[in-house]
Amino acid sequence: MSLARHVDPDTLIQALHHHPSKAHKHHLQTKSATSTVTPYSSRYASQQEISKYIIPQQGAPADAVHQMLKDELDLDGRPNLNLASFVGTYMEREAEALMVENLSKNMSDADEYPAMMAMHARCVSIISHLWGVQRGETAIGSATTGSSEAIHLGGLAMKRRWQEQREREGEDKTKPNIIMGSNAQVALEKFARYFEVEARILDVSEKSLYRLDPELVKKNIDENTIGVFVIMGSTYTGHYEPVEEISNILDEYEGKTGIDIPIHVDAASGGFIAPFTHAKAGGHKWNFQLPRVKSINTSGHKFGLVYAGVGWIIWRDESYLPKHLIFELHYLGGTEESYTLNFSRPGAQIIAQYYNLIHLGFEGYRNIMENCLTNARLLSKALEKTGWYVCVSDIHRKKGKHIYKGAEDVEYTREEDTSANYNAGLPVVAFRLSDDFKQNYSHVKQESISTLLRVKQYIIPNYPLPPTCQSTEILRVVVRESMSLDLLDRLITDIISVTEQLMNTDAVDLAAFQPGATSVEKLHQSRGVDHRNKHLARRPMSEGVHRTVC
Numbered sequence: 100m101s102l103a104r105h106v107d108p109d110t111l112i113q114a115l116h117h118h119p120s121k122a123h124k125h126h127l128q129t130k131s132a133t134s135t136v137t138p139y140s141s142r143y144a145s146q147q148e149i150s151k152y153i154i155p156q157q158g159a160p161a162d163a164v165h166q167m168l169k170d171e172l173d174l175d176g177r178p179n180l181n182l183a184s185f186v187g188t189y190m191e192r193e194a195e196a197l198m199v200e201n202l203s204k205n206m207s208d209a210d211e212y213p214a215m216m217a218m219h220a221r222c223v224s225i226i227s228h229l230w231g232v233q234r235g236e237t238a239i240g241s242a243t244t245g246s247s248e249a250i251h252l253g254g255l256a257m258k259r260r261w262q263e264q265r266e267r268e269g270e271d272k273t274k275p276n277i278i279m280g281s282n283a284q285v286a287l288e289k290f291a292r293y294f295e296v297e298a299r300i301l302d303v304s305e306k307s308l309y310r311l312d313p314e315l316v317k318k319n320i321d322e323n324t325i326g327v328f329v330i331m332g333s334t335y336t337g338h339y340e341p342v343e344e345i346s347n348i349l350d351e352y353e354g355k356t357g358i359d360i361p362i363h364v365d366a367a368s369g370g371f372i373a374p375f376t377h378a379k380a381g382g383h384k385w386n387f388q389l390p391r392v393k394s395i396n397t398s399g400h401k402f403g404l405v406y407a408g409v410g411w412i413i414w415r416d417e418s419y420l421p422k423h424l425i426f427e428l429h430y431l432g433g434t435e436e437s438y439t440l441n442f443s444r445p446g447a448q449i450i451a452q453y454y455n456l457i458h459l460g461f462e463g464y465r466n467i468m469e470n471c472l473t474n475a476r477l478l479s480k481a482l483e484k485t486g487w488y489v490c491v492s493d494i495h496r497k498k499g500k501h502i503y504k505g506a507e508d509v510e511y512t513r514e515e516d517t518s519a520n521y522n523a524g525l526p527v528v529a530f531r532l533s534d535d536f537k538q539n540y541s542h543v544k545q546e547s548i549s550t551l552l553r554v555k556q557y558i559i560p561n562y563p564l565p566p567t568c569q570s571t572e573i574l575r576v577v578v579r580e581s582m583s584l585d586l587l588d589r590l591i592t593d594i595i596s597v598t599e600q601l602m603n604t605d606a607v608d609l610a611a612f613q614p615g616a617t618s619v620e621k622l623h624q625s626r627g628v629d630h631r632n633k634h635l636a637r638r639p640m641s642e643g644v645h646r647t648v649c
Contacts, residue, residue: 138166181558182576182590185334185368185401189581194454197447198406204446206242209435215446218453225456227413229374230386230395238387239420240413241439242399242449246367247286248440249396249412250328253363254290256394256414257326259421260361270322278319279328280311281565282335287328287365296325302567308501309333309491309564310340317348326361326393331369331385335564335573336492337527339369342385342392349391361393361419368525370397370411371404375465376472381498381523387415394419399452402468404459404580409448467580471526472518474587475578478528481591484509487536487598491564491573492529493522526578531571542606543598545572551597557590 141163143149149159149167178188190198201215209216219242227238243249258275265272276297279287283300291298301315310333320327327349330340342364349360364385366373373380386392392415399409414420426437459467472494479495482488486506493501497510498521532545549561559576563569576590 138163143167176558177556179581179586180556182578182582183558183560185398185577185579186407187400187402187404187579187581188406189579190404190406190451191458194405194451194458197454198451199447201447201450202445204450206444206446206449207442212446215450219446219449222411222449222453222456223413226370226397226411227387230370230413231388232413232415233387236387236416238413238415239417240411241437242444242452243396243410243412243439244408244441244444245400245410246365246396246398247289247410249410250286250363250365251290251293251440252412252438253394253396253414254287254296254326254328255294256420256424257361257363258294258296259424260419261325263421263423264359274323275325276321276323277325277328278311278316280330280333280340281567282309282311282333283328283330284334284365284367297323299324303565304567308338308493309336309568310338311345313341313344313348316345317352320349320352320360322356322358324358324360326363329362329364331364331366331373331380332525332527334368335575336529337494337525338492339373339380339385339524341383342380343383343389346384346389346391360391362389362391364392364395366395367398367410368401370395371399371402371464372468372471372525373523375461375468376518376523377465377469378472378498378518378521378523399448402471402579403452404455404464404467405448405451408445409452468526469518471578471580471582472521473512474582474584475526475528475576476512476521478576478578478587478591479530480509480512482528482530482594485595485598487533488530489533490528490530491571492524492527494518494524494526496522498522528576528578529573530575531573540602543601545574547601548594548597549574551600552593555593555597557593 138144138160141160143159143163149164181188204212204215206212206215206219222242223238223240227240232238241252243252254277257277261275262272274297275295276299277291278299278301280303281300282303288298288300290296299319301312301319303309303312306312311329316327327345329342329345331342332339342362346362349362353359364370366385369380369385373385386395394412394414396410396412397403399405399411400407403409403411420438424438427435475492476495479490479492483490483495483503484506489503498519501522532543536543546561549559552559559574561572561574564571564573578587582590
């Protein structure tokens with residue numbers, strides 16, 4: 100959540116109203132306001148604003164409030180055209196109906212909603228099996244509010260296990276560290292900062308495919324390393340990190356030193372893609388098939404295809420979840436075990452997740468994920484075929500090929516192709532202007548393409564790659580379930596049209612049109628700087644937290 104600051108309403112209202120003497124009048128309901136034919140015939144259409152910063156003394160008619168809020172929300176972008184986000188924006192009517200019918204159910208009231216809790220347990224079991232739970236082990240897990248909470252829980256369990264081991268050995272336990280790549284999503288670094296663990300953030304490079312470099316892992320682990328965060332699907336480029344290769348390095352390290360360092364896999368997106376696609380993880384192991392992988396998280400509200408508000412964390416066996424972290428709760432007549440950072444949580448998303456798992460089944464999920472990857476490949480190839488763009492992501496290149504050799508090297512898709520014929524990864528298209536284009540049209544700024552596409556209602560971010568690669572900026576499209584072939588055709592046409600428009604105009608600095616602080620509320624929210632003023636940030640990018648638009 101962003102931090103927000105107090106707003107002084109009197110100052111604002113005095114400036115807004117013609118008569119300062121009326122500034123103290125915040126009443127939103129008067130006799131004339133309650134007897135209207137339509138919301139637009141009420142006083143709120145022209146005479147009086149809906150209260151914004153303090154609660155009004157009296158309320159306002161429901162239809163008027165509904166219409167005014169609806170009108171203001173029309174200023175938001177269209178969720179389906181928000182191509183920056185991994186979070187799903189589509190669910191079937193039946194799933195939506197189930198969610199509406201169960202909006203009032205609270206996950207913390209386990210004894211009151213046993214059917215919902217049974218569905219929760221079934222989801223944990225189903226996901227555990229998708230991730231290769233091993234015979235003889237008893238997987239344990241929980242729903243969370245998203246992958247951020249799940250990552251914190253997984254990291255906290257690793258820290259506690261490390262502390263307990265150091266205590267048994269009589270060793271110092273005050274200097275824990277954790278390994279991650281600089282491409283890591285902000286939640287991973289938040290864990291380290293909030294739970295007082297040194298974050299060893301390792302540089303990524305073009306050679307490492309902009310993901311965690313196994314060679315650097317080897318150089319940075321020691322007896323104080325509580326674990327390694329490995330990402331199944333970088334939010335920058337969609338690349339899967341080499342879980343099995345890193346596992347082998349840790350196996351070798353344990354063989355030499357006796358120090359057992361676990362892996363937590365952040366599969367926020369890949370956890371619902373790799374199990375279903377023909378490509379899997381590119382022929383490599385990534386889940387509980389690897390003994391060193393102790394816990395995995397995912398976001399049900401990403402490629403689990405549920406609306407925002409649900410994540411999952413699974414440990415391969417209950418022995419890897421320290422007992423000290425589990426609370427036995429006696430609440431409302433019942434007893435339950437809990438390991439979460441939250442207490443009250445919505446239950447509707449869990450029901451929707453179970454609906455998806457049962458309704459779609461394995462083949463349904465496979466069809467959707469293969470469709471997403473097919474469309475992402477088509478977009479990638481179309482962009483590179485123009486000669487104007489180069490894709491930093493590589494799910495459209497034949498398996499094992501990662502280097503762009505030019506527009507003439509782009510291969511057409513065969514009808515029988517599946518994801519198994521290509522590099523494994525998320526359905527993400529990360530692209531930049533080609534070197535030839537930048538040489539021939541040096542006046543065209545890449546961020547201008549993002550700006551002009553925003554005019555057409557697409558939200559496609561333009562931002563730098565992680566530190567050490569930050570001189571390269573990328574545009575990024577997440578191809579979700581709702582990106583149909585028709586919409587994809589329109590998107591490709593619009594990207595080409597916008598690019599041609601910029602090519603055929605004189606040098607224009609469109610940075611002035613970048614979104615900025617355009618409202619009073621925005622000015623009072625958490626401090627920060629926009630793209631144009633990033634050099635004024637309190638910390639340089641090389642030291643900062645990277646959100647990477649997730």
